[in-house]
Structure formats: C-alpha cells, structure tokens
Amino acid sequence: MSARYRTAAVNRDGGDGVSSVIGGLEVPVSSPLARDFDATASNPEQLLALAWVTCLNATAQAVVAGERRTVVRVEVELHPAAAGSGYEFHVDAYLSAEGASIEETAEILTAAHARCPVSKLLAAASTVHVHPEEYRAG
Incomplete structure (x- = not known):
C-alpha cells in the first residue's frame, strides 16, 4: 500500500x-x-501534546461526522522512568462532546482513539490514558 x-x-x-x-x-x-x-x-512534551491533540480531535470530528463540536485537551508530564534510567512521558487525553452525555462521549472517545494514528502509536504505553469529560467550549 x-x-x-x-x-x-x-x-x-x-x-x-x-x-x-x-x-x-x-x-x-x-x-x-x-x-x-x-x-x-x-520541547518534545509540547510537540507530543500538539500532535496528539490535533490528530485525536480531527478523528473525533470524523467519528461524529460534524454533527457536534468536540474538544480535546492533552496533558504531558515528564517523570523519572519507573524502571531503568532516564525519563518517561505520562500522557492524558481528555475529550468532550457538545450535547453528549458522558456515556456518549466515552463512545466517541473510544472510536476516535481506535482510529487516530497517534493514538495507535501511544495505545500500548502504560503511562498513556484517555478520559471522557463534560463538554466545555474552551
């Protein structure tokens, strides 16, 4: 391909x-x-956050087919590595969807996370998590 x-x-x-x-x-x-x-x-933390927030929200918009607004926020923290030397990222993505219940938002997030190329890169990491949350425009 x-x-x-x-x-x-x-x-x-x-x-x-x-x-x-x-x-x-x-x-x-x-x-x-x-x-x-x-x-x-x-820095790499900011660039990772920008890559994932853009990709995940673009994918969420494809999932909802433009029927509602979605907002994604990504937080990246740098921590000493739990095992071995060096550091590791702890990354959390939060998705909200206008007019959706938290259950509906969780479904949108699950679908978007499964399709987003950046999510696919990060999904197996134990320090990466996704969370639905109540919609807020900003």
Whole structure:
C-alpha cells in the first residue's frame, strides 16, 4: 500500500537548538530540564501534546461526522522512568462532546482513539490514558 502522505524531520542540536521539518517548518527547541531553559522555545512534551491533540480531535470530528463540536485537551508530564534510567512521558487525553452525555462521549472517545494514528502509536504505553469529560467550549 502506498503512503497517503510523507514527511521527515531532522534535529542536529539535541534538546537545545532547532528541530525542523525538511524543506519547511523550523522549531526552536529547549529542554525543560536545562539550566538555561528557554520558555519561548518548544520541547518534545509540547510537540507530543500538539500532535496528539490535533490528530485525536480531527478523528473525533470524523467519528461524529460534524454533527457536534468536540474538544480535546492533552496533558504531558515528564517523570523519572519507573524502571531503568532516564525519563518517561505520562500522557492524558481528555475529550468532550457538545450535547453528549458522558456515556456518549466515552463512545466517541473510544472510536476516535481506535482510529487516530497517534493514538495507535501511544495505545500500548502504560503511562498513556484517555478520559471522557463534560463538554466545555474552551
């Protein structure tokens, strides 16, 4: 099967410097663990949150076929790794759907999480969770 879309990114600087999409977007990055952390730059936690929040809500919109508004919020935390060395992400996604009960919202979330490509990458991680919540517009 042929790819529907392809992109590539490169980073030559590590956690502090620039990450870029080849032939396009350049993103200044700064590690939140660095002594000279630049709060105006981005970091992997933010980029992961943006990737999943965008993908999961776009998929939720496909699930509801435009019949209601959905809002997705993703929170990413960096923790020392529970096993081994280094760090791990703890990631939670929250979905709400306008005019839906919490049970209906849970069904939308389950369907969207099963279809979203980023969700598929994250689904097996023990530190990743999804939650339905009451709708709020903002």
